[in-house]
Amino acid sequence: MKILIVDDFSTMRRIIKNLLRDLGFTNTTEADDGNTALPMLRNGNFDFLITDWNMPGMSGLDLLKTVRADAKLCKLPVLMVTAESKKEQIIEAAQAGVNGYIVKPFTAATLKEKIEKIFERLNA
């Protein structure tokens, strides 16, 4: 499974990448905001998108909305991993069609659980 990790902080990308590798997902690619992520998504046959919300350039929410509006990408499962924890924001992300939402700081177990849940639901 090919996964794109989008976060403006390289340390967070490295942490997520390492956690994913431990979960058996070794095919990961990184991008530092929505603007760099979009062309990669359009050309890369990704199976899963993990994105932060607050990033310079294009935010994770805008990336999510663009993905959902794109005929080719609209079915792509998206997991948001972000420090934004306001009720309104979570509702906004849900309405925009996010598949999972993790608030930072998070644990390896949470990441595992959410990813499993997303694929469980997609395969149901």
Add this chain to the structure above:
Amino acid sequence: MISIGELPVSDTKPKDNLLEKLKKLITHLESGDDQQALVLLDELSSGRDSYLFLELGKLTRKLHDSLTNFQLDTRLIGLANNDIPDAKERLNYVISMTEQSANRTLGAVEQSIAILDDLQDQAVQVNQNWGRFMRKELSIDEFRELTRGVTRLLETAGAQNLTVRNNLNEVLMAQEFQDLTSQIIRKVIRLVEELEVNMITLIKISGGLDKTPGAGPEASGDLSGPAVPGVSTSKASLSSQDEVDDLLSSLGF
């Protein structure tokens, strides 16, 4: 030095006193009591002098306040010109120190994981062949391969043990930022406190206190960032993943 607050303050009575004294003065003059009239005249003029002092006192107080405010203004200018840019520099330094530390730690951890993975692969290989050897399933060539495998495993384990140890030390040392960053952040907190006190005084002086300064509207379009324990914000913030999950499941997730 006499403090200004100790100056005579009697501003309602003088009018009544003055009227009474003038009435008495007229009575004395009419009755031809020049002696008493003179005494009263003296009293009246000295009363005028104390009025003068009172006004002078008020003026001095105003001057004193203006001078104090002037000092406050220069401190605010100093805060804006030097201390705030200085604080920004310090906080930027905190960012680069924590980033550096995170990268050092991640580098050491990633290298160690790769080493352990390699060791495990080798151990699994040797273990499988060892099992086959015990069951007498190995040919002589395979047995030679096994001994080479064992030698390689023992050598790697010995050498890489040291590397992993060094990496763990690196992780340990990378935590030194905590001491320095907290000192810097504490300094900036003190600066913000000083700025706060000065701003409050400025608001009081400019008489803006009748309108209670409430929290202004939150800048729209600005994301609120990480939730910080003990810091309340106007919008409801969920403090744990469980609360986020509850909210999402209530939305049909």
